[in-house]
Amino acid sequence: MKNALYLAWKSLLWQRGRSLTILLSLAITIWLPVTVRLVLDQFRREISERANATPLVLGAKGSRIDLALHALYFDTLPPADTNMAEVESIDILSTANAAAYAIPLHVRYRTQSRPGIEGAVIVGTSPEYFEFRRLKVAEGQTISLLGDCVVGSNVATKMQLHPGDSILSAPRNAFNLAGDYPLKMKVVGVMAQSHSPDDDAVFTDVRTTWVIDGIGHGHQELNPQTDSQLLLKNDTGTGSVTANAAVLPYTEITEDNIDSFHFHGEPASFPLTAILIEPETEKSRTQILGRYSSSLATAQCLKPPEVIEELLSIVFRIEQLAWVCSIAAGVVTCLLLGLVVNLSMRLRESEMQTMFRLGCSRTTIAMLHGSEILLLLCSASVLAGVAALLTLQFAASVLRSLLF
Amino acid sequence: MIAINQLTFSYRDETFRLRIPVLTLESGRSAVIVGPSGSGKTTFLNLIAGILPSSGGEIRVGHTDVHRLTDNDRRLFRLLNVGQVFQDFQLIDYLNVLDNVLLPCRIHPSVTVTKILRERASLLLQSLEMSSFERRSVTCLSQGERQRVAICRALLLSPQVVLADEPTGNLDPVNAERIVRLLRTETRRSGATLIMVTHDHSLLPQFDQIIPFEQFLERTAADKNDLQVAEGDT
Numbered sequence: 001m002k003n004a005l006y007l008a009w010k011s012l013l014w015q016r017g018r019s020l021t022i023l024l025s026l027a028i029t030i031w032l033p034v035t036v037r038l039v040l041d042q043f044r045r046e047i048s049e050r051a052n053a054t055p056l057v058l059g060a061k062g063s064r065i066d067l068a069l070h071a072l073y074f075d076t077l078p079p080a081d082t083n084m085a086e087v088e089s090i091d092i093l094s095t096a097n098a099a100a101y102a103i104p105l106h107v108r109y110r111t112q113s114r115p116g117i118e119g120a121v122i123v124g125t126s127p128e129y130f131e132f133r134r135l136k137v138a139e140g141q142t143i144s145l146l147g148d149c150v151v152g153s154n155v156a157t158k159m160q161l162h163p164g165d166s167i168l169s170a171p172r173n174a175f176n177l178a179g180d181y182p183l184k185m186k187v188v189g190v191m192a193q194s195h196s197p198d199d200d201a202v203f204t205d206v207r208t209t210w211v212i213d214g215i216g217h218g219h220q221e222l223n224p225q226t227d228s229q230l231l232l233k234n235d236t237g238t239g240s241v242t243a244n245a246a247v248l249p250y251t252e253i254t255e256d257n258i259d260s261f262h263f264h265g266e267p268a269s270f271p272l273t274a275i276l277i278e279p280e281t282e283k284s285r286t287q288i289l290g291r292y293s294s295s296l297a298t299a300q301c302l303k304p305p306e307v308i309e310e311l312l313s314i315v316f317r318i319e320q321l322a323w324v325c326s327i328a329a330g331v332v333t334c335l336l337l338g339l340v341v342n343l344s345m346r347l348r349e350s351e352m353q354t355m356f357r358l359g360c361s362r363t364t365i366a367m368l369h370g371s372e373i374l375l376l377l378c379s380a381s382v383l384a385g386v387a388a389l390l391t392l393q394f395a396a397s398v399l400r401s402l403l404f
Numbered sequence: 405m406i407a408i409n410q411l412t413f414s415y416r417d418e419t420f421r422l423r424i425p426v427l428t429l430e431s432g433r434s435a436v437i438v439g440p441s442g443s444g445k446t447t448f449l450n451l452i453a454g455i456l457p458s459s460g461g462e463i464r465v466g467h468t469d470v471h472r473l474t475d476n477d478r479r480l481f482r483l484l485n486v487g488q489v490f491q492d493f494q495l496i497d498y499l500n501v502l503d504n505v506l507l508p509c510r511i512h513p514s515v516t517v518t519k520i521l522r523e524r525a526s527l528l529l530q531s532l533e534m535s536s537f538e539r540r541s542v543t544c545l546s547q548g549e550r551q552r553v554a555i556c557r558a559l560l561l562s563p564q565v566v567l568a569d570e571p572t573g574n575l576d577p578v579n580a581e582r583i584v585r586l587l588r589t590e591t592r593r594s595g596a597t598l599i600m601v602t603h604d605h606s607l608l609p610q611f612d613q614i615i616p617f618e619q620f621l622e623r624t625a626a627d628k629n630d631l632q633v634a635e636g637d638t
Contacts, residue, residue, distance in 0.1 A: 003510035003517070007499075014498030354494040357455055358557075359483025360511035361476060 004364060008371035022340060026380030029333040033326035035388045039395055040319050044312060051308035056277040058086055061300045068307040071274035073197045074107050074121045081271040082299050090277060100279040100288060103128050104272045106209040111202055112170040119170050120155040123201045124209025132278060135198055139163055140189030146261055147253025149204040150189035161187050169212045183212045184252035210270055217249035218261035405431045406597055411461035413451060421622040434588055434598040436608055439617030445601040449567045453486045454478040466564055483512050487558030489568040493550045495542040502538040505556040528556040548579045559590050566591050568600040584610050
């Protein structure tokens with residue numbers, strides 16, 4: 001075998017052009033299905049990992065997939081808002097031996113775009129979110145005051161943000177002059193890379209997103225002595241005043257004006273786009289699911305792994321198509337390889353005749369041809385394997401950006 | 405020693421028939437086969453080497469009746485006992501000079517490349533003044549140089565018989581004589597029997613035995629008719 005391999009190697013080297021062509025054809029044929037498989041596996045793993053790490057998601061009734069994608073990847077908008085009352089009801093439901101934690105999410109706004117850089121999604125949540133997702137602050141500190149924000153590692157890199165910088169929220173509708181104002185948020189920290197959608201988000205306290213929403217605001221102090229041009233109504237008897245549109249809300253929360261910020265309305269009615277729930281026990285999990293399984297329930301509670309699996313089963317039908325294409329390409333390559341080997345054998349007939357005349361055994365003649373094919377197949381497999389790993393390495397970030 | 409007794413051979417279409425009643429070639433001696441083209445000289449060499457199967461009779465090389473061996477044994481026998489120098493050298497283009505000489509050690513599981521054989525290959529190349537070409541591709545060699553490589557390959561495994569089929573056919577007289585002298589010297593040194601086919605009658609005095617081959621060719625009925633027609637015409 002050693003001699004056959006040696007002669008095959010020399011022959012392949014001698015016919016470099018032919019060998020290289022066959023090698024590349026084989027390598028591509030092997031690389032394609034292997035890479036598709038590995039990339040899709042990585043896709044499946046990454047998308048499932050986050051879903052598996054999220055036991056329950058609560059949100060407005062409607063599309064389950066939209067809600068799951070929104071709560072997990074901050075992608076798509078939920079059909080409708082839910083509110084803080086649901087968070088409170090989870091807290092009430094939670095007892096000492098069946099505890100569950102509710103983490104509010106308000107994901108409706110983005111930061112303002114910069115030239116060539118798309119604005120990042122603003123995630124309003126509670127400090128528990130960082131613990132829940134095991135996120136660490138790489139630089140600076142976590143959010144503590146209204147108007148503070150921490151930025152994901154990718155956002156920090158793209159926008160070159162550091163603690164002490166500031167970032168503006170983008171109004172949802174630029175043409176609505178009476179709509180929400182951009183809020184200038186103070187960057188107090190940068191998160192460590194987590195290879196998840198959290199890297200591309202800006203985190204702030206949920207109350208800050210309500211400020212962006214216009215539910216809360218801060219403005220100059222108003223009292224009966226305030227300039228009447230700023231007041232719509234001044235009840236001197238009760239001392240209550242109503243401001244008119246001339247009173248502009250603050251667009252930045254600072255140490256000087258933070259005390260003037262206040263919220264209008266019932267806190268329980270403040271909107272959320274989703275709620276992440278972490279039940280500590282099976283009992284609490286069952287209780288929560290039971291509560292929201294009723295048709296009379298005010299919201300829906302879903303198990304993200306199930307929803308994502310449902311979604312993947314649809315998405316991964318394309319994998320079968322990729323396999324069919326790969327098999328077809330493989331068959332064509334094998335046929336072409338057979339043709340090349342056949343032609344090559346004809347060209348080398350005089351060489352084989354010489355071998356035979358010298359006393360070459362039948363086995364060796366077969367092994368000479370076999371060794372060439374074996375060497376080509378092994379080299380092509382190694383090449384395809386390395387190429388697949390490299391593709392996976394470099395495609396991972398592209399894939400992640402496509403995913404999240 | 406090569407002993408031939410009542411050897412017959414014919415191709416399937418019966419257009420060619422060879423009959424050699426008795427022929428003996430002693431070890432260490434050299435014989436040259438002469439005869440017109442188509443008289444069966446190359447066929448005879450192929451019969452001795454076991455490349456072609458005989459129709460009858462026997463060919464003994466040493467104590468072995470070549471045609472009683474199985475196909476695989478005949479191949480091994482040929483590899484170990486018969487050195488062959490072909491008219492067109494039949495070197496392998498993708499191997500260098502040394503690898504071409506060592507080729508017999510790489511084409512059968514029973515024979516492997518050993519240090520001794522490597523040294524022997526180098527010595528053979530040295531004796532034919534080809535040492536400096538060891539690592540060179542055979543495609544870069546002249547006709548004479550390629551012929552010398554082919555001779556080294558034939559002598560590598562110290563065969564009992566060396567068969568040379570018109571090895572000087574492509575060479576000028578000076579080189580042709582040189583090659584024959586080399587073959588004679590090397591086979592005599594190793595005690596091998598040399599059988600060479602040639603059309604060059606100026607080389608005949610260098611051989612111990614001359615075998616005019618036309619005598620062994622049996623004419624078929626068709627040939628005889630053709631001959632009679634030709635004589636009638638003249």
